[in-house]
Amino acid sequence: MVGKTEVESLRAKLRGQVIERDDPNYEAASKVYNAMIHKRPLLIARCLDVADVITAIEFGRNQNLQVSIRGGGHNAGGLGICDDGLVIDLSLMRYVRVDPKAKRIRAGGGCVWGDVDHAAHAFGLAVPAGIISTTGVGGLTLGGGLGHLTRRFGLTIDNLLSADLVLADGSFVTASAKQNEDLFWAIRGGGGNFGVVTSFEFRGQPVHTVHAGPMLWEMDQAEAVLKWYRDFLPQAPEDLNGFFAFLTVPPGPPFPEHLHLRKMCGIVWCYSGGPRKAATALKPARGFLRPALDLVGPLPFPVVQSMFDALYPPGLQWYWKADFVKTLSDEAVRLHVEHGSQLPTMHSTMHLYPVNGAAARVGPDQTPWSYRDANWAEVIVGVDPDPGKKDVLVEWARNYWEALHPHSMGGAYVNFMMEEGAERVEATYRGSYERLAAIKGKYDPKNFFRVNQNIPPKQ
């Protein structure tokens, strides 16, 4: 039990906030994005700066508390919070500084991607990230980072130049290609296992206006579309990215009424190679089978990044299953269509995110993100606002995943996984696992940071 005096002493030392269970803000502060997750931390320390993080870590250590690190709160399994422990909540650390000359972007450890997109866009820059702007920079980066610019500029970690961290013993370090190189290697995929990242420094890429949006086809054409996509995408120009999806058309603009609530398949394109070449790059997609709807057009990059935010607000029920995929055999395509056409709710979906292009040119040992040889990261999500639908979401996603898993590479992208046990974490890191465990042993020998896709330390 943590005494009142100790809590008051923590409150006095922190510039941020300490939220206890009897605080009127507690219920809101202990919620995460996925409403399927219910955890009740003992204390939430909302840190304002590095000094606060050092204090919070020291407090957690001295009080022998389980500690979790919360960035954007989007984690599938709710790994930003914990039961009966201390949450180090970074949501007040949301600053971004752009150095336009050096094309470097520094983001506070609690930023969400919309913060970075907004600040960088003013200088014609962007950092490759995910497809929803409310996702945390922290969790997404530390797990890898797949999105609209992956094929052209690689994963988010391939654009990470350095990071500042507070370690389990309270010391402050910088990790980069020149400082604490082993730690820098480990955080580019190894998740929140190694310390609290208080700031990230990224290389900004020259991206301003892109040609992006979905093309949709009827479900009875899904087999042909998926086969075409499978053959086309891996050899397409790298400035063209497109993720495949099974979806239900949302009942509102910009979708025409006759398609509302229709189950369809689609490809969400993002062409970043300039307006003059966009039509040529997208011609094969428009030509092989006329889409029922084509919403691809010129858009500022931050608009593309937030295109799905309204469809997926916080507070929905999410059940996730995932795998890496190298090839999509005809049988795998058939199974995808069989399960993808049975989406159980309007928000449920399956996405195939490309991993090839620039992401595949980074050597397998350069980062612990060990599926550079995959062509896709597959994610199946059962999603709905109604908690009563939980069983339906889980059953559909599990059946779908079980049918496709034998056609996968075995492991899954760590950021698309819920809590699935130690074996799945090992499968995610493949050949990098032992080295990660050794680095964990050096920087966090007591496994202080264990509320994550945990890599137990090897001494």
Ligand SMILES: Cc1cc2nc3c(=O)[nH]c(=O)nc-3n(C[C@H](O)[C@H](O)[C@H](O)COP(=O)(O)OP(=O)(O)OC[C@H]3O[C@@H](n4cnc5c(N)ncnc54)[C@H](O)[C@@H]3O)c2cc1C
């Ligand atoms: C709607 C939605 C869309 C998504 N789309 C994509 C996508 O397009 N591409 C993609 O790659 N991923 C995507 N993801 C997955 C996303 O990358 C993970 O959910 C990620 O964990 C979210 O990070 P967060 O900071 O918001 O999470 P949190 O729940 O806050 O944190 C998750 C974990 O990250 C670690 N962590 C977070 N911040 C820090 C920090 N500053 N220092 C140390 N550790 C930290 C901690 O270990 C924590 O347990 C999506 C998720 C959702 C819900």
